[in-house]
Amino acid sequence: MKFQEELKESIRKALPELDVVIGWCGSFDPLHATPHFIYGEEDIEKLEISPLNVHNLATYLPGMRGKKVGVVVKGCDSRSVVELLQEKLISRDDITIFGFPCTGVIDQSKVKKAIGYVGNVQSCDMSDESLVVVVDDKPHSLKLSEVLAEKCKSCRYPDAIISDYFVGDRIAKKDPAEPNYKELEKFEKLAVSERFGYWLKELDRCIRCYACRSACPLCVCRDHCIAESRDPHWLSQENNVRDKLMFQVIHAYHMAGRCTECGECQRACPVDIPILMLKQKMNKEVLDIFNYEAGVNLKDTPPLLSFKMEEENITEKDW
Amino acid sequence: MTLVKYLKSTDLKSWLAELAEKNSVFAPRYEGDSVIFAPFDPEQEIYTKSAATVPPKKTVFPQSEKLVDFTYHKDPENPGKTLIDGKEVLPQGTTVVFGGRPCDVRGFSMFDRVYLTKETTDIYYKARRDNTSFITIACEFTESTCFCHWVGSSPSDPIGSDVLAVPVKGGFLLTAVSARGETLLTSKLLLEGKPKVEEAEEVLDKVMENLGKAPDLSKSPGKLLEVFDNMEFWEKVSAKCISCGTCTYLCPTCYCFNITDEIQGLKGSRIRSWDNCMSALFTMEASGHNPRPTKAHRLKNRVGHKFSYYPDLHDGIISCYGCGRCIKSCPAGVDIREIVLKAIEFMPTVVEE
Numbered sequence: 001m002k003f004q005e006e007l008k009e010s011i012r013k014a015l016p017e018l019d020v021v022i023g024w025c026g027s028f029d030p031l032h033a034t035p036h037f038i039y040g041e042e043d044i045e046k047l048e049i050s051p052l053n054v055h056n057l058a059t060y061l062p063g064m065r066g067k068k069v070g071v072v073v074k075g076c077d078s079r080s081v082v083e084l085l086q087e088k089l090i091s092r093d094d095i096t097i098f099g100f101p102c103t104g105v106i107d108q109s110k111v112k113k114a115i116g117y118v119g120n121v122q123s124c125d126m127s128d129e130s131l132v133v134v135v136d137d138k139p140h141s142l143k144l145s146e147v148l149a150e151k152c153k154s155c156r157y158p159d160a161i162i163s164d165y166f167v168g169d170r171i172a173k174k175d176p177a178e179p180n181y182k183e184l185e186k187f188e189k190l191a192v193s194e195r196f197g198y199w200l201k202e203l204d205r206c207i208r209c210y211a212c213r214s215a216c217p218l219c220v221c222r223d224h225c226i227a228e229s230r231d232p233h234w235l236s237q238e239n240n241v242r243d244k245l246m247f248q249v250i251h252a253y254h255m256a257g258r259c260t261e262c263g264e265c266q267r268a269c270p271v272d273i274p275i276l277m278l279k280q281k282m283n284k285e286v287l288d289i290f291n292y293e294a295g296v297n298l299k300d301t302p303p304l305l306s307f308k309m310e311e312e313n314i315t316e317k318d319w
Numbered sequence: 320m321t322l323v324k325y326l327k328s329t330d331l332k333s334w335l336a337e338l339a340e341k342n343s344v345f346a347p348r349y350e351g352d353s354v355i356f357a358p359f360d361p362e363q364e365i366y367t368k369s370a371a372t373v374p375p376k377k378t379v380f381p382q383s384e385k386l387v388d389f390t391y392h393k394d395p396e397n398p399g400k401t402l403i404d405g406k407e408v409l410p411q412g413t414t415v416v417f418g419g420r421p422c423d424v425r426g427f428s429m430f431d432r433v434y435l436t437k438e439t440t441d442i443y444y445k446a447r448r449d450n451t452s453f454i455t456i457a458c459e460f461t462e463s464t465c466f467c468h469w470v471g472s473s474p475s476d477p478i479g480s481d482v483l484a485v486p487v488k489g490g491f492l493l494t495a496v497s498a499r500g501e502t503l504l505t506s507k508l509l510l511e512g513k514p515k516v517e518e519a520e521e522v523l524d525k526v527m528e529n530l531g532k533a534p535d536l537s538k539s540p541g542k543l544l545e546v547f548d549n550m551e552f553w554e555k556v557s558a559k560c561i562s563c564g565t566c567t568y569l570c571p572t573c574y575c576f577n578i579t580d581e582i583q584g585l586k587g588s589r590i591r592s593w594d595n596c597m598s599a600l601f602t603m604e605a606s607g608h609n610p611r612p613t614k615a616h617r618l619k620n621r622v623g624h625k626f627s628y629y630p631d632l633h634d635g636i637i638s639c640y641g642c643g644r645c646i647k648s649c650p651a652g653v654d655i656r657e658i659v660l661k662a663i664e665f666m667p668t669v670v671e672e
Binding site: 032036109202211 | 351353373381384464555561562564568569579581590593595600646647648653
């Protein structure tokens with residue numbers, strides 16, 4: 001990316017005042033990136049900005065309270081930072097935000113599906129519109145638009161909403177004016193039995209590793225999660241899909257009007273369960289009732305974290 | 320004389336259907352975008368190209384299993400006293416697992432050293448272990464996360480398997496590698512295997528070439544102990560870990576479990592379920608003290624256990640068979656190979672006086 005060097009320069013400038021800056025670098029193969037913790041000059045050089053930077057680095061912030069942390073954010077990641085600040089889960093004074101114009105990230109599951117087998121990726125060349133992935137000496141040419149993460153296709157915040165350093169040229173805010181819930185609307189039209197059947201089937205393969213929870217920037221109970229607690233003992237440890245669904249429902253409810261739909265829950269899932277939809281459903285309801293979108297305005301209070309005697313769009317009684 | 324047979328790919332389902340008459344048969348198949356081991360279903364395609372997303376660990380060591388069913392009731396002679404009737408729930412029947420990889424199946428030899436010792440036998444584990452056969456597919460391709468050859472194994476390692484299946488043109492060359500394996504190869508669907516032996520050897524030679532040279536890990540047990548107290552080292556290598564259980568639950572050699580009583584009214588079951596050393600609750604003591612209070616302590620334990628403590632207890636055998644799932648499926652890209660190599664190469668900074 002053209003502004004990568006500029007970003008390195010900003011980090012170099014800010015690093016002496018910080019304990020660490022979190023960015024991304026190359027990983028085990030050319031098709032993957034990994035979160036990269038920058039402590040000194042040699043780490044700065046490894047920083048890479050690319051459509052492979054899927055990880056939302058805001059996830060690390062609540063666990064690093066008390067440290068001076070720099071964090072590189074995509075537009076969507078910056079919404080998580082805003083939401084964490086709104087909820088006072090992190091302190092603005094402790095964090096330094098590096099933003100850049102994000103043109104979207106790649107969905108690894110889509111790449112896997114398009115190519116078939118990506119066990120041994122030898123190279124991955126990306127341009128603005130395409131990527132060429134070489135697997136076992138065979139090149140596969142893919143259009144970027146085909147393998148872009150769903151959230152990126154209807155992204156409305158490509159630039160970081162909040163930043164101390166912004167590198168590159170801003171991309172003007174994109175249409176649509178409201179979040180895109182077309183896929184969800186299609187799903188909502190199915191009969192209850194079909195929807196329930198869908199979740200029972202999808203969640204059956206859940207291994208209860210709770211990567212969905214751990215990757216979520218706003219799941220802040222961390223070491224005190226209901227999923228593993230025996231006191232209270234709300235979830236059984238039996239291997240039944242009912243408890244797996246129960247956890248997802250608890251997670252989704254706690255995310256209503258807080259979730260910024262970064263999609264980390266779904267991306268982190270090692271068995272590709274499409275659980276982002278559950279959070280989108282909650283957010284769609286919150287948008288309908290409260291006309292509220294999470295993590296876009298520092299001054300807002302998430303509607304379910306506040307109380308009004310009379311809600312404009314909720315009629316409790318007939319009169 | 321080793322028993323070798325040739326199975327045509329087109330006969331695979333019929334063969335598994337035959338085996339399913341007397342056994343529960345598990346085979347890898349797509350569920351969503353992931354490959355998991357599921358009960359054999361002739362209607363579904365079997366995936367044989369590469370290792371499954373989730374290994375077949377659950378066939379011998381289920382994600383969650385009932386150990387004991389119990390009921391509380393009052394002692395009629397002494398109403399102040401509560402009696403408990405308990406009955407162990409032992410696994411029944413025989414299982415055949417088709418399509419695991421050598422690294423998946425060899426993993427159980429790690430379990431055996433812990434669950435089947437001279438002093439103690441885990442009866443639940445033993446019942447499944449004794450009654451489960453493995454028809455393992457040797458790897459024709461290697462992945463960038465594969466490192467079986469670093470840890471004393473190979474893409475055609477037969478340890479723990481009953482039949483080794485090598486992909487050849489149009490099917491598999493099946494070799495019995497245990498007495499139980501021979502009994503699995505009696506079907507009339509199986510053809511004479513000898514004409515395919517040479518081709519199978521070529522496949523295996525080629526895959527070994529692709530794996531490249533392995534670094535020497537013989538120093539890892541000692542080197543990891545040397546950095547044991549170096550928390551700065553562990554904080555740095557664990558910084559990106561998000562403390563989920565993906566690495567441990569997808570690991571064919573991770574055998575830790577937790578025990579929970581699930582009670583409804585006067586009836587209940589004692590459950591054993593997978594536990595995960597990356598979780599804060601793993602070593603949480605009743606007093607509230609946790610000897611592994613941070614993710615750095617926990618990741619140190621996962622790496623140390625596999626590459627230092629286990630080999631120190633068990634003749635130098637590393638408790639990892641290099642399947643690479645903990646790397647490939649880690650949501651944060653933590654690479655256990657990188658950590659072990661860093662520990663081996665670690666040189667303490669000499670402070671000049």
